[in-house]
Amino acid sequence: MTRNLQNKPSSLKRQAIEHFRDHVSSGKVAVFEKYGMDLVMGRRQGSYFWDLDGRRFFNLHCNGGVFNLGHRNKELIALLKDTLDELDIGNHHLLSQHRAELARVIAELMPGDLDYTVFGVGGGEAVDLAFKVARAYTGRASIISARGGYHGHTGLALAAGDEKYRKPFGPSAPGFVQVPFGDLNALASAADIDTAAVILETIPATLGIAIPPQNYLQSVRQLCDDKGILLILDEIQSGLGRTGKLWAFEHFQILPDMVILGKGLSGGLYPIAATILRKPLESVFHDDPFIHVSTFGGAEIGCRVARRVLEISAARGFLDRVNFLAKCFADKIAPLRDKHSDFLTGLRQLGLMMGLELKDELCGPLLTKAAYDHDLLMIFANNNPQVCQFLPPLIMDADDVDWIMERLDEALFSARQLKALVAPNNTE
Ligand SMILES: Cc1ncc(COP(=O)(O)O)c(C=O)c1O
Numbered sequence: 001m002t003r004n005l006q007n008k009p010s011s012l013k014r015q016a017i018e019h020f021r022d023h024v025s026s027g028k029v030a031v032f033e034k035y036g037m038d039l040v041m042g043r044r045q046g047s048y049f050w051d052l053d054g055r056r057f058f059n060l061h062c063n064g065g066v067f068n069l070g071h072r073n074k075e076l077i078a079l080l081k082d083t084l085d086e087l088d089i090g091n092h093h094l095l096s097q098h099r100a101e102l103a104r105v106i107a108e109l110m111p112g113d114l115d116y117t118v119f120g121v122g123g124g125e126a127v128d129l130a131f132k133v134a135r136a137y138t139g140r141a142s143i144i145s146a147r148g149g150y151h152g153h154t155g156l157a158l159a160a161g162d163e164k165y166r167k168p169f170g171p172s173a174p175g176f177v178q179v180p181f182g183d184l185n186a187l188a189s190a191a192d193i194d195t196a197a198v199i200l201e202t203i204p205a206t207l208g209i210a211i212p213p214q215n216y217l218q219s220v221r222q223l224c225d226d227k228g229i230l231l232i233l234d235e236i237q238s239g240l241g242r243t244g245k246l247w248a249f250e251h252f253q254i255l256p257d258m259v260i261l262g263k264g265l266s267g268g269l270y271p272i273a274a275t276i277l278r279k280p281l282e283s284v285f286h287d288d289p290f291i292h293v294s295t296f297g298g299a300e301i302g303c304r305v306a307r308r309v310l311e312i313s314a315a316r317g318f319l320d321r322v323n324f325l326a327k328c329f330a331d332k333i334a335p336l337r338d339k340h341s342d343f344l345t346g347l348r349q350l351g352l353m354m355g356l357e358l359k360d361e362l363c364g365p366l367l368t369k370a371a372y373d374h375d376l377l378m379i380f381a382n383n384n385p386q387v388c389q390f391l392p393p394l395i396m397d398a399d400d401v402d403w404i405m406e407r408l409d410e411a412l413f414s415a416r417q418l419k420a421l422v423a424p425n426n427t428e
Contacts, residue, residue, distance in 0.1 A: 009038050013052040016040045035369050039377075044071035047396045049377075058404060060371070060378040062391045064205055064237045068264040069312060070395045076267040076305055083304045090300035092293055098303040105307050106276055109246060109314050112255040113279040119272060119298025123236045123262030124152025126273040127199070129292060130258045131156045133277060134197035134230045136284040141174075142195045146181035148383040150206035151199060151234055151260075160199060162383065182213045187220060191227050197257075198224055199232040202239075202248035208387030209348040209355030217252040230257040230281075236273075237353070240264040241313040241394055244323040244351030251350065257281065267309045270302035313394075322394050325401070326351045329390075332405045340412040343367075343419070354390035361385040362423055363415065370415035374407040 009017070017040065021029040032038065042052040049071055050056050059067060069076065090096050103117040118133075120126040131143055145151065145160040152158070158166050159173040166172050179186040181204055191198070198220060204210045224231045233256040238248035240261070245251055247259070258281065262273035285291065312318060330349060333356070337344045346357035358364055364380025367388050371378040381387045392404070419426070 007053070010053050013038065013040050016052060035365075035372075037369070037372050039372070046070040046072075047393045047400060055375070057372075057375050057377045058392075058400065058407070060376050060390055060392050060404070062393055063263065063268075064389075064391065065240065065242055065264040066266060067268045068240055068242060068394045069267055069309060070393045071268060073267060073269075073395070075312075076269055076308060079308055080267075080269055080301065080305055083301050087300045087304070089296060090298075092295050092297060093290070096298070096300060096303075098300040099298045102298070102303040102307045102310075105310055106261075106274065109310060110259065110276055111247075111250070114255070114259060114276050115279045116277045116282040118275045118277065118292065119303075120262075120275065120294050121271050121273060121296045121299075122152065122154070123234075123260065123273050124154030124157040125294060125297070126236075126260045126262055126275045127151040127157040127160070127232075127234065128154050129275045130199070130232045130260060131160070131197065132292065133258065133275070133281055133284050134232065137281050138196040138228065138230060140194045140196040142177060142192070143175060144177045144179060144187065144190050144195060144198045146200055146204060146207070147178040148207040148210075149178075149181060149199075149201055149204045149234075150383065151201075181207060181210055182216050184216060184219050184223070188223055191223060191229060193227075195227065195229045197230040197232050199234060201234045201237065202252075203237070203243065203350055203353050205237040205353075205389060206381055206383045208357075208381035208384030209350075209353055209389060210384075211348055211350055212252070217249070217254055221254040221256075224257075232256060232258040232260065234260045236260055236262040237391075238350075240309070241319055241322055242351060242353045242391075244319060244326055246314050246319065248350065248353070264313075265306045265309055266302065267305045270299070270305045271296075272298065272302035272306050274298075274306075318394070322351050325392070325394075325396065325398060326354075328398065328401045329354060329392075332401060333408075336405065336409055336412065339409070340416065343412055343416050348387065352392055352394055355381065355387040356390050358386050358388065360426070362419060362426065364388050366418045366422070367411065367415045370411040370418060371408070373414060374411040376404065376407050376411060 040052045043050040106117050107115045151160050159176045177190050179190050233249050257278050259276040333347050348355035364385035368380050
């Protein structure tokens, strides 16, 4: 189906784009212009947002989980408003009832002795702190991460990521090693007596929703135990119910030494991130409890919101619904795969953590553009463009599944046509 995408942007939108070009990022404006995507976010509610000119999109990206509970979740907004009548950021040097309460709820919802939480503002900061704890606790320096994994763009998190993200920015922090995700032998060869920690996303999202091979995470846990290495699981995207269990690592029956949370913990409203530690690890702060601080980390307003996010996400009915929706998508994506088999080759899925597996690396960007043209925000995985991430809000209406599938079907047709234009010898 061809659609009229020729509407001229309003002056309001044009002005926003010009100001963005002149004062935020000329490069981003150039990229979006190149692909004919003049999207500027305007109104937003639930699973949808509208661009400044009123065009509606279904959010199948959710900022990697920030909008798990939808845009402008009404209950969380009411709570935030009430909280503003009473609290502010608080003082990060002092004891805090609200940080204590949130940390207690997290500990209750975590298995084993994952009892302590250090709060941060963003995910990268929370990852940095995990590396600091691992080094202080083990007295070792080296950190192993997965090639193509992603843990943020702050100092140490950046060093644990792929070279392309750090190359222009000068010398990288020493002590980081990368191995292919899922390759236990490579990990075993890289791990030595100086390895402090292994960090993995339980389901690496930027790597294309890579579902770990059978027994991989259990074997990684065993290897870490055997060699005295700490295991850090980054659940910034996979946690909080996304996979149909509260924590993705529950699918693999393992207990990590540290867990990283961010994104969705904010309820999409107030930034907060967390590094959760097994009880013995908290000892690294005994000598000097002020050795790590974060002015806005665990801001008290955000603690209230995050606590409610956790209560909502942990509820049995909520998780049952995630699993129900996951099955609906699995059932409806299968026939699309048959219909568009020269383009859509598979579905990577754990609950509503989904990735559309495509024929080749050209397909991800093409489907992203075609989906945009059909009112779906869906983005290819940056470290594996052969996969389009498919991450609906967990609170989405089940009635929207059919509507999304119709749009996706049309988008797949368009993407195949685009592919025939841009790569005529590569369409089979
Ligand atoms: C798995 C994962 N870890 C860490 C981060 C970094 O989080 P932030 O952007 O809040 O620093 C991200 C962000 O996309 C992420 O997806």
